Amino acid sequence: MDVQPDTDPAMVLFSPDAADEPHKPYRHLLEQCPVARSDNGSISGAAGASVLISRFEDLNWALKHPEFISSEDAVAIGNDRPLIPLQIDPPEHAKYRRLLDPEFSPKKMAALEPDFRVLVNQVIDQFLDRGECDFHEDFATPLPSTFFLRLTALPLSDLPVFLQWRDNIIRPDVEPGDFDAAAEIRAATGKEIYAYFERALDDRTAQRDHGLLSRLLDAEIEGHSLTREELLDICYLLIIAGLDTVTATLDCMIHFLARHPDERRRLVEDPTLSPVVVEELMRFETPVMVTARTVKQDVTLGDVELRAGDNVTLVLGAGNIDAEEFREPETVDFDRGRNRHLAFGAGPHRCLGSHLARLEVRVALEEWHRRIPDYRIPDGAEFHFSPGIRQTDTLPLVFGSG
Amino acid sequence: MKVRVDAATCQGHGRCYALAPDVFESDDHGHCMVIDAELTPEQEAAARAGADNCPEDAITLTDD
Ligand code: HEM
Ligand code: SF4
Numbered sequence: 001m002d003v004q005p006d007t008d009p010a011m012v013l014f015s016p017d018a019a020d021e022p023h024k025p026y027r028h029l030l031e032q033c034p035v036a037r038s039d040n041g042s043i044s045g046a047a048g049a050s051v052l053i054s055r056f057e058d059l060n061w062a063l064k065h066p067e068f069i070s071s072e073d074a075v076a077i078g079n080d081r082p083l084i085p086l087q088i089d090p091p092e093h094a095k096y097r098r099l100l101d102p103e104f105s106p107k108k109m110a111a112l113e114p115d116f117r118v119l120v121n122q123v124i125d126q127f128l129d130r131g132e133c134d135f136h137e138d139f140a141t142p143l144p145s146t147f148f149l150r151l152t153a154l155p156l157s158d159l160p161v162f163l164q165w166r167d168n169i170i171r172p173d174v175e176p177g178d179f180d181a182a183a184e185i186r187a188a189t190g191k192e193i194y195a196y197f198e199r200a201l202d203d204r205t206a207q208r209d210h211g212l213l214s215r216l217l218d219a220e221i222e223g224h225s226l227t228r229e230e231l232l233d234i235c236y237l238l239i240i241a242g243l244d245t246v247t248a249t250l251d252c253m254i255h256f257l258a259r260h261p262d263e264r265r266r267l268v269e270d271p272t273l274s275p276v277v278v279e280e281l282m283r284f285e286t287p288v289m290v291t292a293r294t295v296k297q298d299v300t301l302g303d304v305e306l307r308a309g310d311n312v313t314l315v316l317g318a319g320n321i322d323a324e325e326f327r328e329p330e331t332v333d334f335d336r337g338r339n340r341h342l343a344f345g346a347g348p349h350r351c352l353g354s355h356l357a358r359l360e361v362r363v364a365l366e367e368w369h370r371r372i373p374d375y376r377i378p379d380g381a382e383f384h385f386s387p388g389i390r391q392t393d394t395l396p397l398v399f400g401s402g
Numbered sequence: 403m404k405v406r407v408d409a410a411t412c413q414g415h416g417r418c419y420a421l422a423p424d425v426f427e428s429d430d431h432g433h434c435m436v437i438d439a440e441l442t443p444e445q446e447a448a449a450r451a452g453a454d455n456c457p458e459d460a461i462t463l464t465d466d
Contacts, residue, residue, distance in 0.1 A: 064458075101431040106416050275420065338454040340417075346457045350413040355432060358416075 009036045009052050010313065013290075016176065019385035022289060023330070026318035029054040035302040037310065049310045051295070054318035056325035056342070058301055062314055064347040066090055068299045069312055071349060074292035076183070077169050078190025083237040084230060090348050095221050097352070100234070103212060106355045113359060116147060120367040128371065128399075135395040136251050136383075139368075144246035144360055151356075152238075153211020154200065161196075165189050166243045171386050190236075197235045201228065212238075242353055245288060246360050248391035252285035253278075253365065255395060256332070258377050263332060267365065268373040274362045276334050283341035284332050286317035287390050291345060316342045374401040403441045404464045405449050407434045411460035418452035418461060425449045434460070 009032075012018065013025045029036065029052060036052040053062055062069040066089045075087060082088060085096040102108070123143050127133040145163065149156055167173070168189040174181040200213060208214040216231055226234075257264040267277050293312040298305065306312070320341045321329040327336070344351035351357065381396045405425060407418075414432035418425075425445050426434050441449055446463075453461035 060457075098431070101414060101433075105430055105432040106419070106428045107430065107432075337451060340455055340457045342457070344415070346415075347413060350415055350457075355416055 008038050009033055010038065010050055013052065013313075013315065014387050016387070017384065019289065019387040019390045022286070022317050022390070023321060026054065026315065026321055029315060029318050030322060034058065035304040035306075037304050037306065049307065051304075051306055051310050051312045052315055053301065053312060054315045054322075055302070056319040056322040059314050059316065059319040059342055060346060061301070062293065062312070063342070063345060063349070066093075066296075066348060068295065068297050069293045069314075070296040071291075071293050072296075073294050074312075076186070077240065078186030078188075078193070079233070079236055080190065080194070081229060081233055084233040085352070086237055086241075086349060093348055096234070097348070099216075099219050099221055099226075100352055103215065104352055104356055109355045109359045112151075112356075113363060115150075116360060117363050117367060119143065119147060120364055121371075124367065124371055131400065132378075132396070132398045135254050135397050136247070136392045137394060139364075140247045140250035140254075140391070140395070143250070143364060145243050147360065148239075148242045151212055153209045153213070158196075162239065162243060165193055166240065169240055170244055170389060193236055193239065194232055197232050198228075200235075201231055241351075242356075244389055244391065245353070246357050248287040248389045249282070249285070249357065249361050250364055251385070251392045251395055252287045252390055253281045253361065254368070254397070255377070255392065256281060256285060258375055258397060260332070263334070264369070264373075266334060268369045271366050271370065273334055274366050275358075277365065278358060278362050279339050279341065280332055280334055280336060282343040283320045283326070283339055285390070286320045286341075286343050288343065289317045289388060289390060290315050316345070372399050375399045403443075403446050403449070404439050404466060405436055405441055405453075406439060406462050406464070407436050408460045408462070409433065411458050412456075413458050413460075415457050417455040417457065421455055422448035422452040426452055 009029055012028060018025050034055045035058060037049055039049045053059055070089050072082065072087055072089050075083065085093050085100065088096060120143065123139055127138050133139065141163070145159055146156065149159060168185050172182040172185040174185065201217065204214045204217055208217070213235070216226060216234065219226060257267070267273055290313050293314060295306045295308050295310040295312060298307055320343060323329050325340070344354040375397045378396055378398050383392045383394045385392055412433050416428060416432055418434050419428050425437060425441065425448055427437055429435050449463060453463055
Protein backbone atom coordinates (compact mmCIF):
# COMPACT_ATOMS: atom_id res chain seq x y z
CA MET A 1 0.00 0.00 0.00
CA ASP A 2 1.03 3.63 -0.43
CA VAL A 3 1.56 5.47 2.83
CA GLN A 4 0.88 9.00 3.99
CA PRO A 5 3.61 11.26 5.40
CA ASP A 6 2.20 11.39 8.94
CA THR A 7 2.02 7.62 9.30
CA ASP A 8 5.22 6.95 7.39
CA PRO A 9 6.41 3.62 8.79
CA ALA A 10 10.02 4.63 8.26
CA MET A 11 9.47 7.52 10.66
CA VAL A 12 8.00 5.12 13.22
CA LEU A 13 10.81 2.62 12.80
CA PHE A 14 13.54 5.22 13.20
CA SER A 15 11.92 7.29 15.93
CA PRO A 16 14.28 7.86 18.87
CA ASP A 17 12.78 5.19 21.16
CA ALA A 18 11.89 2.53 18.57
CA ALA A 19 15.12 0.63 19.18
CA ASP A 20 14.25 0.22 22.89
CA GLU A 21 11.22 -1.88 21.97
CA PRO A 22 11.43 -2.55 18.26
CA HIS A 23 8.85 -5.35 18.23
CA LYS A 24 6.07 -2.72 18.33
CA PRO A 25 6.98 -1.02 15.06
CA TYR A 26 7.87 -4.41 13.54
CA ARG A 27 4.38 -5.74 14.33
CA HIS A 28 2.85 -2.61 12.91
CA LEU A 29 4.77 -3.12 9.68
CA LEU A 30 3.99 -6.83 9.42
CA GLU A 31 0.29 -6.29 10.06
CA GLN A 32 -0.37 -2.99 8.28
CA CYS A 33 2.11 -2.66 5.44
CA PRO A 34 4.55 -5.56 4.95
CA VAL A 35 5.77 -3.87 1.76
CA ALA A 36 5.48 -0.11 2.33
CA ARG A 37 6.37 2.36 -0.39
CA SER A 38 6.40 6.08 0.20
CA ASP A 39 7.38 8.94 -2.09
CA ASN A 40 8.75 11.03 0.76
CA GLY A 41 12.37 10.17 0.22
CA SER A 42 14.44 7.86 2.30
CA ILE A 43 15.29 7.79 5.98
CA SER A 44 18.89 8.64 5.12
CA GLY A 45 17.81 11.81 3.33
CA ALA A 46 18.66 10.37 -0.10
CA ALA A 47 16.40 11.39 -2.97
CA GLY A 48 13.77 9.00 -4.32
CA ALA A 49 10.97 6.89 -2.92
CA SER A 50 11.55 4.69 0.09
CA VAL A 51 10.41 1.11 0.53
CA LEU A 52 10.31 -0.98 3.70
CA ILE A 53 10.19 -4.76 3.37
CA SER A 54 9.23 -6.70 6.50
CA ARG A 55 7.95 -10.23 5.84
CA PHE A 56 10.36 -13.14 6.25
CA GLU A 57 9.56 -14.55 2.84
CA ASP A 58 9.94 -11.21 1.04
CA LEU A 59 13.19 -10.44 2.87
CA ASN A 60 14.55 -13.83 1.99
CA TRP A 61 13.68 -13.24 -1.65
CA ALA A 62 15.17 -9.74 -1.68
CA LEU A 63 18.41 -10.86 -0.02
CA LYS A 64 18.83 -13.61 -2.62
CA HIS A 65 17.99 -11.55 -5.73
CA PRO A 66 20.61 -8.80 -5.97
CA GLU A 67 19.79 -8.47 -9.69
CA PHE A 68 16.53 -6.80 -8.53
CA ILE A 69 17.33 -5.53 -5.04
CA SER A 70 20.96 -4.47 -5.03
CA SER A 71 23.34 -3.23 -2.36
CA GLU A 72 25.57 -1.45 -4.90
CA ASP A 73 24.50 2.12 -4.22
CA ALA A 74 22.82 1.55 -0.91
CA VAL A 75 25.13 2.84 1.80
CA ALA A 76 26.91 6.17 2.18
CA ILE A 77 29.08 6.15 5.28
CA GLY A 78 31.85 8.52 4.32
CA ASN A 79 33.36 6.10 1.82
CA ASP A 80 34.69 7.37 -1.53
CA ARG A 81 34.15 4.09 -3.37
CA PRO A 82 31.92 1.03 -2.92
CA LEU A 83 32.66 -0.94 0.24
CA ILE A 84 34.06 -4.40 -0.48
CA PRO A 85 32.31 -6.88 -0.48
CA LEU A 86 29.07 -5.25 0.74
CA GLN A 87 28.51 -2.94 -2.22
CA ILE A 88 29.66 -5.28 -4.97
CA ASP A 89 26.97 -7.37 -6.67
CA PRO A 90 27.46 -10.93 -7.92
CA PRO A 91 29.19 -12.30 -9.90
CA GLU A 92 32.08 -9.90 -9.10
CA HIS A 93 31.25 -10.26 -5.39
CA ALA A 94 32.22 -13.95 -5.25
CA LYS A 95 35.87 -13.34 -6.06
CA TYR A 96 36.26 -11.16 -2.97
CA ARG A 97 34.41 -13.63 -0.77
CA ARG A 98 36.61 -16.47 -2.01
CA LEU A 99 39.54 -14.52 -0.72
CA LEU A 100 38.00 -13.32 2.55
CA ASP A 101 35.92 -16.34 3.62
CA PRO A 102 38.93 -18.49 4.59
CA GLU A 103 40.16 -15.67 6.86
CA PHE A 104 36.92 -15.86 8.86
CA SER A 105 36.09 -19.56 8.46
CA PRO A 106 34.72 -21.58 11.38
CA LYS A 107 37.95 -23.61 11.56
CA LYS A 108 40.13 -20.50 11.76
CA MET A 109 37.84 -18.97 14.34
CA ALA A 110 37.73 -22.12 16.49
CA ALA A 111 41.51 -21.91 16.84
CA LEU A 112 41.10 -18.48 18.43
CA GLU A 113 38.69 -19.67 21.10
CA PRO A 114 41.19 -20.31 23.95
CA ASP A 115 42.80 -16.93 23.44
CA PHE A 116 39.44 -15.20 23.42
CA ARG A 117 38.33 -17.01 26.58
CA VAL A 118 41.39 -15.67 28.39
CA LEU A 119 40.61 -12.16 27.21
CA VAL A 120 37.00 -12.36 28.44
CA ASN A 121 38.25 -13.30 31.89
CA GLN A 122 40.80 -10.49 31.92
CA VAL A 123 38.06 -8.01 31.11
CA ILE A 124 35.82 -9.40 33.88
CA ASP A 125 38.73 -9.21 36.36
CA GLN A 126 38.77 -5.44 35.88
CA PHE A 127 35.42 -4.92 37.60
CA LEU A 128 34.32 -8.12 39.32
CA ASP A 129 35.38 -6.98 42.82
CA ARG A 130 33.41 -3.76 42.47
CA GLY A 131 30.19 -5.78 42.43
CA GLU A 132 28.82 -3.63 39.62
CA CYS A 133 29.72 -2.36 36.17
CA ASP A 134 28.53 -0.47 33.15
CA PHE A 135 28.13 -3.51 30.93
CA HIS A 136 28.23 -1.50 27.71
CA GLU A 137 31.29 0.55 28.62
CA ASP A 138 33.29 -1.97 30.67
CA PHE A 139 32.57 -5.23 28.82
CA ALA A 140 30.66 -5.05 25.54
CA THR A 141 32.81 -2.25 24.08
CA PRO A 142 36.40 -3.25 24.95
CA LEU A 143 35.97 -7.00 24.36
CA PRO A 144 35.24 -7.26 20.62
CA SER A 145 37.31 -4.23 19.68
CA THR A 146 40.40 -5.46 21.54
CA PHE A 147 40.05 -8.83 19.86
CA PHE A 148 39.55 -7.25 16.47
CA LEU A 149 42.75 -5.22 16.82
CA ARG A 150 44.63 -8.39 17.73
CA LEU A 151 43.30 -10.13 14.65
CA THR A 152 44.39 -7.28 12.43
CA ALA A 153 47.64 -6.77 14.41
CA LEU A 154 46.90 -3.06 14.80
CA PRO A 155 48.16 -1.35 17.98
CA LEU A 156 45.81 -1.49 20.94
CA SER A 157 46.70 2.12 21.73
CA ASP A 158 44.69 3.13 18.63
CA LEU A 159 41.47 1.80 20.14
CA PRO A 160 40.08 5.17 21.32
CA VAL A 161 40.51 6.58 17.80
CA PHE A 162 38.73 3.60 16.26
CA LEU A 163 35.84 3.93 18.67
CA GLN A 164 35.52 7.63 17.88
CA TRP A 165 35.48 6.87 14.13
CA ARG A 166 32.92 4.15 14.62
CA ASP A 167 30.61 6.55 16.46
CA ASN A 168 31.13 9.32 13.90
CA ILE A 169 30.18 6.97 11.10
CA ILE A 170 27.36 4.95 12.64
CA ARG A 171 25.73 7.49 14.95
CA PRO A 172 27.13 10.96 14.22
CA ASP A 173 26.35 13.44 16.95
CA VAL A 174 23.93 15.80 15.15
CA GLU A 175 20.37 17.01 15.56
CA PRO A 176 17.97 14.24 14.43
CA GLY A 177 17.24 14.67 10.73
CA ASP A 178 20.19 16.95 10.00
CA PHE A 179 21.48 14.81 7.15
CA ASP A 180 23.90 17.42 5.83
CA ALA A 181 25.73 17.74 9.15
CA ALA A 182 25.86 13.94 9.46
CA ALA A 183 27.26 13.62 5.93
CA GLU A 184 29.91 16.21 6.74
CA ILE A 185 31.08 14.35 9.86
CA ARG A 186 31.13 11.07 7.96
CA ALA A 187 33.13 12.52 5.07
CA ALA A 188 35.74 14.03 7.41
CA THR A 189 35.98 10.77 9.36
CA GLY A 190 36.21 8.80 6.13
CA LYS A 191 39.32 10.81 5.13
CA GLU A 192 40.96 9.96 8.45
CA ILE A 193 40.15 6.26 8.10
CA TYR A 194 41.61 6.10 4.57
CA ALA A 195 44.74 7.96 5.71
CA TYR A 196 45.19 5.62 8.69
CA PHE A 197 44.97 2.49 6.56
CA GLU A 198 47.21 3.99 3.85
CA ARG A 199 49.89 4.27 6.53
CA ALA A 200 49.14 0.85 8.02
CA LEU A 201 49.42 -0.75 4.56
CA ASP A 202 52.65 1.17 3.78
CA ASP A 203 54.19 -0.13 7.00
CA ARG A 204 53.23 -3.71 6.17
CA THR A 205 54.33 -3.37 2.56
CA ALA A 206 57.77 -2.52 3.95
CA GLN A 207 57.61 -5.29 6.52
CA ARG A 208 54.97 -8.00 6.89
CA ASP A 209 53.53 -8.88 10.30
CA HIS A 210 51.31 -11.80 11.40
CA GLY A 211 48.01 -9.91 10.98
CA LEU A 212 45.17 -9.82 8.49
CA LEU A 213 46.44 -6.79 6.57
CA SER A 214 49.70 -8.54 5.69
CA ARG A 215 47.82 -11.59 4.48
CA LEU A 216 45.59 -9.39 2.32
CA LEU A 217 48.71 -7.78 0.83
CA ASP A 218 49.90 -11.24 -0.24
CA ALA A 219 46.49 -12.44 -1.41
CA GLU A 220 45.72 -12.89 -5.09
CA ILE A 221 42.56 -12.81 -7.15
CA GLU A 222 42.85 -14.55 -10.51
CA GLY A 223 46.60 -14.08 -10.44
CA HIS A 224 46.60 -10.40 -9.42
CA SER A 225 47.30 -8.83 -6.04
CA LEU A 226 44.60 -6.56 -4.67
CA THR A 227 45.02 -2.92 -5.67
CA ARG A 228 45.61 -0.33 -2.97
CA GLU A 229 42.06 0.93 -3.44
CA GLU A 230 40.59 -2.55 -3.07
CA LEU A 231 42.59 -3.09 0.12
CA LEU A 232 41.35 0.21 1.55
CA ASP A 233 37.74 -0.56 0.64
CA ILE A 234 37.95 -3.90 2.47
CA CYS A 235 39.60 -2.40 5.57
CA TYR A 236 37.05 0.40 5.73
CA LEU A 237 34.15 -2.02 5.88
CA LEU A 238 35.82 -4.42 8.31
CA ILE A 239 36.51 -1.71 10.84
CA ILE A 240 32.90 -0.52 10.76
CA ALA A 241 31.29 -3.98 10.61
CA GLY A 242 33.65 -5.62 13.09
CA LEU A 243 33.72 -3.11 15.93
CA ASP A 244 30.11 -2.21 16.49
CA THR A 245 27.96 -5.23 15.87
CA VAL A 246 29.27 -7.60 18.52
CA THR A 247 29.08 -4.81 21.12
CA ALA A 248 25.45 -4.26 20.20
CA THR A 249 24.70 -7.98 20.33
CA LEU A 250 26.21 -8.36 23.80
CA ASP A 251 24.23 -5.33 25.05
CA CYS A 252 20.99 -6.76 23.65
CA MET A 253 21.51 -10.23 25.08
CA ILE A 254 22.58 -9.26 28.59
CA HIS A 255 19.77 -6.73 28.74
CA PHE A 256 17.36 -9.55 27.94
CA LEU A 257 18.89 -12.06 30.35
CA ALA A 258 19.08 -9.51 33.18
CA ARG A 259 15.31 -9.09 32.93
CA HIS A 260 14.43 -12.76 32.38
CA PRO A 261 15.80 -14.75 35.32
CA ASP A 262 14.17 -18.03 34.25
CA GLU A 263 15.89 -18.06 30.88
CA ARG A 264 19.11 -16.93 32.55
CA ARG A 265 18.95 -19.77 35.09
CA ARG A 266 18.63 -22.34 32.30
CA LEU A 267 21.83 -21.05 30.75
CA VAL A 268 23.68 -20.91 34.09
CA GLU A 269 22.65 -24.45 34.94
CA ASP A 270 23.43 -25.82 31.50
CA PRO A 271 26.21 -23.92 29.71
CA THR A 272 26.01 -26.39 26.79
CA LEU A 273 22.82 -24.53 25.86
CA SER A 274 24.86 -21.48 24.90
CA PRO A 275 24.88 -22.01 21.09
CA VAL A 276 21.09 -22.30 21.09
CA VAL A 277 20.73 -19.29 23.38
CA VAL A 278 22.87 -17.28 20.98
CA GLU A 279 20.77 -18.23 17.93
CA GLU A 280 17.44 -17.65 19.64
CA LEU A 281 18.45 -14.28 21.07
CA MET A 282 19.97 -13.26 17.73
CA ARG A 283 16.51 -13.87 16.29
CA PHE A 284 14.52 -12.25 19.08
CA GLU A 285 16.76 -9.20 19.53
CA THR A 286 18.08 -8.76 15.94
CA PRO A 287 20.86 -6.34 16.93
CA VAL A 288 21.27 -5.17 13.31
CA MET A 289 17.65 -4.08 12.78
CA VAL A 290 17.83 -3.22 9.10
CA THR A 291 20.04 -3.21 6.06
CA ALA A 292 19.87 -1.01 2.97
CA ARG A 293 19.36 -1.71 -0.73
CA THR A 294 18.20 0.03 -3.90
CA VAL A 295 15.88 -1.33 -6.57
CA LYS A 296 17.80 -2.13 -9.75
CA GLN A 297 14.94 -3.30 -12.00
CA ASP A 298 11.21 -2.67 -11.63
CA VAL A 299 9.58 -5.54 -9.77
CA THR A 300 6.28 -6.25 -8.02
CA LEU A 301 6.47 -7.50 -4.45
CA GLY A 302 3.34 -8.24 -2.43
CA ASP A 303 1.14 -6.16 -4.82
CA VAL A 304 3.43 -3.16 -4.53
CA GLU A 305 5.29 -1.93 -7.60
CA LEU A 306 8.89 -1.12 -6.83
CA ARG A 307 10.67 1.18 -9.29
CA ALA A 308 14.33 1.17 -10.24
CA GLY A 309 16.09 3.68 -8.00
CA ASP A 310 13.80 3.26 -4.97
CA ASN A 311 15.65 3.19 -1.63
CA VAL A 312 14.91 -0.05 0.18
CA THR A 313 15.15 -0.82 3.88
CA LEU A 314 15.14 -4.54 4.65
CA VAL A 315 13.65 -4.79 8.14
CA LEU A 316 15.46 -7.95 9.28
CA GLY A 317 14.08 -7.64 12.81
CA ALA A 318 10.49 -7.76 11.56
CA GLY A 319 11.18 -10.85 9.45
CA ASN A 320 12.61 -12.52 12.55
CA ILE A 321 9.26 -12.27 14.38
CA ASP A 322 7.07 -13.14 11.39
CA ALA A 323 4.56 -15.80 12.50
CA GLU A 324 4.49 -17.23 8.96
CA GLU A 325 8.02 -18.52 9.56
CA PHE A 326 8.41 -18.76 13.34
CA ARG A 327 6.07 -20.63 15.66
CA GLU A 328 5.11 -18.33 18.58
CA PRO A 329 7.57 -15.67 17.43
CA GLU A 330 7.14 -13.51 20.55
CA THR A 331 8.31 -16.33 22.82
CA VAL A 332 11.98 -16.86 23.52
CA ASP A 333 12.18 -20.62 23.15
CA PHE A 334 15.52 -22.37 23.54
CA ASP A 335 13.86 -25.59 22.39
CA ARG A 336 12.74 -24.11 19.08
CA GLY A 337 14.00 -26.71 16.61
CA ARG A 338 13.89 -24.73 13.40
CA ASN A 339 15.35 -21.23 13.45
CA ARG A 340 16.41 -19.78 10.12
CA HIS A 341 16.68 -16.23 11.43
CA LEU A 342 18.00 -13.40 9.28
CA ALA A 343 20.10 -11.63 11.93
CA PHE A 344 23.27 -12.20 9.86
CA GLY A 345 21.48 -11.61 6.56
CA ALA A 346 21.24 -14.33 3.88
CA GLY A 347 22.23 -14.85 0.29
CA PRO A 348 25.56 -13.71 -1.11
CA HIS A 349 26.15 -10.96 1.48
CA ARG A 350 25.62 -13.29 4.46
CA CYS A 351 27.72 -11.78 7.23
CA LEU A 352 31.40 -12.46 6.59
CA GLY A 353 32.12 -12.20 10.31
CA SER A 354 29.29 -14.45 11.49
CA HIS A 355 31.56 -17.29 12.63
CA LEU A 356 33.76 -14.85 14.54
CA ALA A 357 30.71 -13.10 15.99
CA ARG A 358 29.08 -16.37 17.08
CA LEU A 359 32.28 -17.47 18.78
CA GLU A 360 32.72 -14.16 20.60
CA VAL A 361 29.14 -13.93 21.78
CA ARG A 362 28.95 -17.57 22.88
CA VAL A 363 32.22 -17.54 24.82
CA ALA A 364 31.38 -14.16 26.37
CA LEU A 365 28.03 -15.51 27.61
CA GLU A 366 29.62 -18.72 28.91
CA GLU A 367 32.37 -16.99 30.90
CA TRP A 368 30.16 -14.17 32.12
CA HIS A 369 27.54 -16.57 33.52
CA ARG A 370 30.15 -18.88 34.99
CA ARG A 371 31.58 -15.99 37.00
CA ILE A 372 28.55 -13.73 37.38
CA PRO A 373 25.45 -15.93 37.42
CA ASP A 374 23.29 -13.31 39.17
CA TYR A 375 22.97 -9.70 38.12
CA ARG A 376 20.30 -7.10 37.57
CA ILE A 377 19.73 -3.66 36.18
CA PRO A 378 19.41 -1.27 39.17
CA ASP A 379 16.00 0.35 39.67
CA GLY A 380 15.67 3.70 37.97
CA ALA A 381 18.60 3.16 35.60
CA GLU A 382 18.22 5.32 32.47
CA PHE A 383 19.52 4.04 29.16
CA HIS A 384 18.50 3.76 25.52
CA PHE A 385 19.26 1.62 22.51
CA SER A 386 20.42 3.37 19.35
CA PRO A 387 18.34 2.76 16.22
CA GLY A 388 19.81 0.81 13.30
CA ILE A 389 22.48 -1.09 15.21
CA ARG A 390 20.98 -1.54 18.64
CA GLN A 391 23.55 -0.79 21.27
CA THR A 392 22.95 0.90 24.60
CA ASP A 393 24.45 4.24 25.62
CA THR A 394 25.08 2.78 29.08
CA LEU A 395 23.91 -0.45 30.74
CA PRO A 396 24.42 -0.40 34.54
CA LEU A 397 24.42 -3.79 36.27
CA VAL A 398 24.78 -4.82 39.92
CA PHE A 399 25.93 -8.34 40.72
CA GLY A 400 24.47 -10.85 43.16
CA SER A 401 20.93 -11.90 43.89
CA GLY A 402 18.44 -9.75 45.80
CA MET B 403 18.06 -41.99 3.66
CA LYS B 404 20.40 -39.80 1.61
CA VAL B 405 21.56 -36.22 2.11
CA ARG B 406 22.75 -33.78 -0.53
CA VAL B 407 24.00 -30.18 -0.39
CA ASP B 408 23.67 -27.87 -3.37
CA ALA B 409 27.08 -26.21 -3.45
CA ALA B 410 25.82 -23.34 -5.61
CA THR B 411 23.13 -22.44 -3.06
CA CYS B 412 25.18 -22.88 0.12
CA GLN B 413 26.46 -19.53 1.46
CA GLY B 414 28.40 -20.86 4.40
CA HIS B 415 26.15 -19.94 7.33
CA GLY B 416 27.48 -23.01 9.08
CA ARG B 417 24.26 -23.91 10.84
CA CYS B 418 24.33 -27.46 9.45
CA TYR B 419 27.75 -28.58 10.66
CA ALA B 420 27.24 -26.82 14.00
CA LEU B 421 24.06 -28.83 14.58
CA ALA B 422 25.10 -32.10 12.95
CA PRO B 423 28.89 -32.42 13.01
CA ASP B 424 28.64 -36.16 12.25
CA VAL B 425 26.82 -35.49 9.00
CA PHE B 426 28.24 -32.23 7.69
CA GLU B 427 31.62 -30.59 7.83
CA SER B 428 33.07 -27.25 6.84
CA ASP B 429 35.49 -26.71 4.00
CA ASP B 430 38.18 -24.02 4.27
CA HIS B 431 35.69 -21.36 3.22
CA GLY B 432 33.06 -22.32 5.79
CA HIS B 433 30.88 -23.93 3.13
CA CYS B 434 29.24 -27.26 3.78
CA MET B 435 30.50 -30.66 2.76
CA VAL B 436 28.55 -33.86 3.32
CA ILE B 437 30.72 -36.41 5.09
CA ASP B 438 28.82 -39.43 3.75
CA ALA B 439 25.71 -39.03 1.59
CA GLU B 440 24.32 -42.34 2.90
CA LEU B 441 22.85 -41.70 6.35
CA THR B 442 22.65 -44.22 9.14
CA PRO B 443 19.29 -44.26 10.95
CA GLU B 444 20.98 -42.64 13.99
CA GLN B 445 22.12 -39.70 11.86
CA GLU B 446 18.74 -38.90 10.37
CA ALA B 447 17.40 -36.62 13.10
CA ALA B 448 20.59 -34.55 13.18
CA ALA B 449 20.64 -34.32 9.38
CA ARG B 450 17.06 -33.10 9.43
CA ALA B 451 17.87 -30.47 12.06
CA GLY B 452 20.69 -29.25 9.82
CA ALA B 453 18.42 -29.12 6.78
CA ASP B 454 15.67 -27.33 8.72
CA ASN B 455 18.03 -24.65 9.92
CA CYS B 456 19.80 -23.96 6.64
CA PRO B 457 18.83 -20.38 5.75
CA GLU B 458 19.51 -21.03 2.08
CA ASP B 459 17.51 -24.28 1.72
CA ALA B 460 20.64 -25.84 0.32
CA ILE B 461 20.20 -29.27 1.95
CA THR B 462 17.88 -32.00 0.66
CA LEU B 463 17.07 -35.33 2.24
CA THR B 464 15.72 -38.15 0.10
CA ASP B 465 14.32 -41.59 0.90
CA ASP B 466 16.24 -44.16 -1.08
C1 HEM C 1 26.78 -10.34 16.02
C2 HEM C 1 27.46 -9.51 15.28
C3 HEM C 1 27.14 -9.23 13.83
C4 HEM C 1 25.93 -9.04 13.24
C5 HEM C 1 24.55 -9.07 13.89
C6 HEM C 1 26.19 -8.81 11.82
C7 HEM C 1 25.22 -8.62 10.87
C8 HEM C 1 25.44 -8.55 9.52
C9 HEM C 1 24.41 -8.50 8.51
C10 HEM C 1 22.91 -8.47 8.78
C11 HEM C 1 25.02 -8.48 7.30
C12 HEM C 1 24.34 -8.45 5.94
C13 HEM C 1 24.30 -7.06 5.41
C14 HEM C 1 23.55 -6.96 4.11
O1 HEM C 1 23.19 -7.97 3.50
O2 HEM C 1 23.31 -5.81 3.70
C15 HEM C 1 26.45 -8.47 7.53
C16 HEM C 1 27.41 -8.41 6.54
C17 HEM C 1 28.76 -8.28 6.80
N1 HEM C 1 29.39 -8.39 8.02
FE1 HEM C 1 28.48 -8.73 9.80
N2 HEM C 1 27.54 -8.84 11.60
C18 HEM C 1 28.16 -9.09 12.80
C19 HEM C 1 29.53 -9.20 13.01
C20 HEM C 1 30.50 -8.99 12.06
C21 HEM C 1 31.92 -9.00 12.32
C22 HEM C 1 32.58 -9.30 13.67
C23 HEM C 1 32.53 -8.69 11.16
C24 HEM C 1 34.00 -8.55 10.90
C25 HEM C 1 34.79 -9.45 10.62
C26 HEM C 1 31.50 -8.53 10.15
C27 HEM C 1 31.72 -8.24 8.82
C28 HEM C 1 30.74 -8.20 7.84
C29 HEM C 1 31.01 -7.97 6.44
C30 HEM C 1 32.38 -7.72 5.81
C31 HEM C 1 29.77 -8.02 5.77
C32 HEM C 1 29.51 -7.84 4.27
C33 HEM C 1 29.55 -9.18 3.61
C34 HEM C 1 29.28 -9.12 2.13
O3 HEM C 1 28.77 -8.10 1.64
O4 HEM C 1 29.59 -10.11 1.42
N3 HEM C 1 30.28 -8.71 10.74
N4 HEM C 1 26.68 -8.55 8.89
S1 SF4 D 1 23.57 -24.21 6.77
FE1 SF4 D 1 23.14 -24.23 4.57
S2 SF4 D 1 24.16 -22.44 3.76
FE2 SF4 D 1 24.99 -22.86 5.77
S3 SF4 D 1 26.83 -24.07 5.45
FE3 SF4 D 1 25.15 -25.46 5.81
S4 SF4 D 1 24.36 -25.89 3.77
FE4 SF4 D 1 25.61 -24.10 3.58
